[in-house]
Amino acid sequence: MAIEADSDDADSGREIRLTENPDGRWTARDLRAEVSTQGETRTEALEALDAVVAALEGDAGREPTDEEMEALGVDPETARSQGDELPDVLQ
Numbered sequence: 001m002a003i004e005a006d007s008d009d010a011d012s013g014r015e016i017r018l019t020e021n022p023d024g025r026w027t028a029r030d031l032r033a034e035v036s037t038q039g040e041t042r043t044e045a046l047e048a049l050d051a052v053v054a055a056l057e058g059d060a061g062r063e064p065t066d067e068e069m070e071a072l073g074v075d076p077e078t079a080r081s082q083g084d085e086l087p088d089v090l091q
Contacts, residue, residue, distance in 0.1 A: 016049065018042055033057075 015031040021038075028045035029036040033053050039045035054060035066076040 016046070018045065 013032065017029045017031060019027045019029075021027055025038050025040055026042045026045040027036055027038050028042075028049040030049055030053050033056055035049070035052050035056065037045055037048035037052055039048055051060060069076045069079055
């Protein structure tokens, strides 16, 4: 087990814990964001962790395409016209 400071963002105080699992896979945990990811290698686990943290912080991701929404049974026009309000079922 190791704890490393992220050299790309030294001011953030970001700490990452890497653990080699009994099955040989790696788990990376961001202690500040309190999220974990796994990978076949240390690099894969860290790359996945960076992607998750970026998504949580709003630095990643994209709007779904019309095709992706339709595949989930969502009408794209209806989805876009609702703004930021939660659907009735979620309120």
